[in-house]
Amino acid sequence: MILIRNETGSITATKTAAGHNSSGVLQPHYLNTPTVNAELDASIRLFQDAIEGIVTRELDQDIVAERLGKTVEELERMRDVAKLAGITTALGLVVENHSDGDDKQPPAAKPLHFYPNDARLTELYLTHRKLRHMQTHYPNIVRFRQEFLPLLAMAKAIGREVFKQHLGPRYWRAARTAAADLRNGKAALPFIE
Secondary structure, X not given: OOOOHHHHOOHHHHHHHHOOOOOOOHHHHHHOOHHHHHHHHHHHHHHHHHHHHHHOOOOOHHHHHHHHOOOHHXXXXXXXXXXXXXXXXXOOOOOOOOOOOOOOOOOOOOOOOOOOOHHHHHHHHHHHHHHHHHHHHOOOHHHHHHHHHHHHHHHHHHHHHHHHXXXXXXXXXXXXXXXXXXXXXXXXXXXXX
């Protein structure tokens, strides 16, 4: 029996699928296979590539590409991965708009505006709740970390700003109403895929 952690989602799910009660047998026989190791290495390499793309963004791309044995397009893809994963934003490296007429500079990233009315606070609560549910129940943990964990981080960051602005009582009122609507079948968690 060959188990791929990517297909089962977690060590706990792998234990269940393999019919074992502990991970002592799983680690040497199922989770330490070339397939699982390659999967983990690919995930780590993707993160390393993203960081490499960020670190080298202000250097001469032709020289960097030659020294790293990559193409300029690969360096751009690495920066795109960092941007999509939220690594660039988390590090505070948002692209600045240069108004000196240099057409090669990308446009500035547009700021995120969140207007905390009751409907948006309800959406924030439902989105956060759905992403937390996905974090524990999504079958492919690697995909969750790559594609949905940045969304969870963004929802949490918006929530922190809401509380910094002393809007916690409004948020909790909206959250209680949304939770009651979920229980009564009047609302549903958003579909995020």
